[in-house]
Amino acid sequence: MRLSRFFLPILRETPKEAEIVSHRLMLRAGMIRQESAGIYAWLPLGLKVLNKINAIIREEQNRAGAIELLMPVIQSADLWRESGRYDDYGKEMLRIKDRHERDMLFGPTNEEMITEIFRSYVRSYKDLPLNLYHIQWKFRDEVRPRFGVMRSREFLMKDAYSFDLDAEGARHSYYKMFTAYLRTFTRMGLKAIPMRADTGPIGGNLSHEFIILASTGESEVFCHKDFLALDAPAENVDFESRAAMQGVFDTWTSKYAATSEMHDAAAYEAMPETDRVSARGIEVGHIFNFGTKYSEPMKAVVNGPDGKDVTVQMGSYGIGPSRLVAALIEANHDEAGIIWPDAVAPFNFAIANLKVGDGATDAACEKLYGELSMAGFDVLYDDRDDRPGAKFATMDLIGVPLQIIVGPKGLAEGKVEVKHRRTGEREMLSLDEVVNKFATKKG
């Protein structure tokens, strides 16, 4: 992408409403635009990051055996009357009427709808287990939206729903998502800790929140320090093996970790003081096992091996990709701006042409831009006729991991400078060295 042709509305000053660093940086970097309280437009740079996050989520959901579909944003109230939640949900649910005065609503979650879909088609235990997910916009009419996309009213959610014949199978499904979540967050460069959690209005008896530690987090959390050093399950972990899944779950729940609602001060204080971690956290995922809470009232049943109807066991599993964008920035930034982890960076490389119009400099930039793009990388080429300082500031602000600085000084020696955004490390390389060193990394 040539920056001169891109849409990147960067702000030099911080809009006054932004309180936390991720919100400030997202506005300054031209990632989002507030359209209403808690409602944001995603500008091109923000959307690129959001899409990269979604891609990782999809890969890990698919790996764990979940199947993607897409349900609508607008739902019928009748569905929610069946589960009893139409009255329970309260003012957080945005209710609307269509032209025929039918009661509709803007979906805050999809348990009812997925249960309706399931019961319409699935008749046999042989079709279980089944896990269906989608990535769709949700609306929750929060009393007080704040912190930009961290707590917005309209937000993107990946929600998966599992269906099993019995409680044991449902546990396995739960563990599979548990494992997939650990892998998902790790791939994004985040350390997420699963914590026993309250089930809230979703219901059920088993629930974990995935929390990343950050000083600006909204919840207070407590855990054993060993979790910070634990590695996520490997790519080849066997999701179909109940023993393997149980093993992952046991490892990650062997020590104390809880949010403030579930906090057991006695158990926490029983740990040696040096093992205790008390911090603030951001909830980036939440999983639930709720048995027959929806399948029972909505009559989601299958025929069992003995020919008798069995009410299916369900669970639901949510990740907020839009919130993750903010959480990633909270965890990865400095005074100059964002520092994207490679896996979610909107661009892999930024090329700064320090002297637009200079034949040799232009040619070197074009060569790098062409070859890195051909190698499959997302490359941002700053070809604007602007001063070097402005270009450096822009690259740092939007946080591109690798910056290639091309100017007459370096080219006189046949070199360009490669700067690593995260470490600040710089190396002088020839054009060929840059291409050889990096362009082969990606298939």
Place this chain on the structure above:
RNA sequence: CGGGGCAUAGCGCAGUCUGGUAGCGCAUCUGCUUUGGGAGCAGAGGGUCGCAAGUUCGAAUCUUGCUGCCCCGACCA
């Protein structure tokens, strides 16, 4: 939902108390000079002062109503 605050140019703000026809910095546009960490000079454009009523010869400024947004708390992916 309780409490507090704000609304003037794209962004950040002054002007409001004490009514007299709107200003500063940044950004934008033009020209010249600059060019390895957000350049300098000269010039230009851009605002029915959130909306609606009212008071007044005259309202950004005073009054009333409305709307939007932000912050603190209780609730939440």
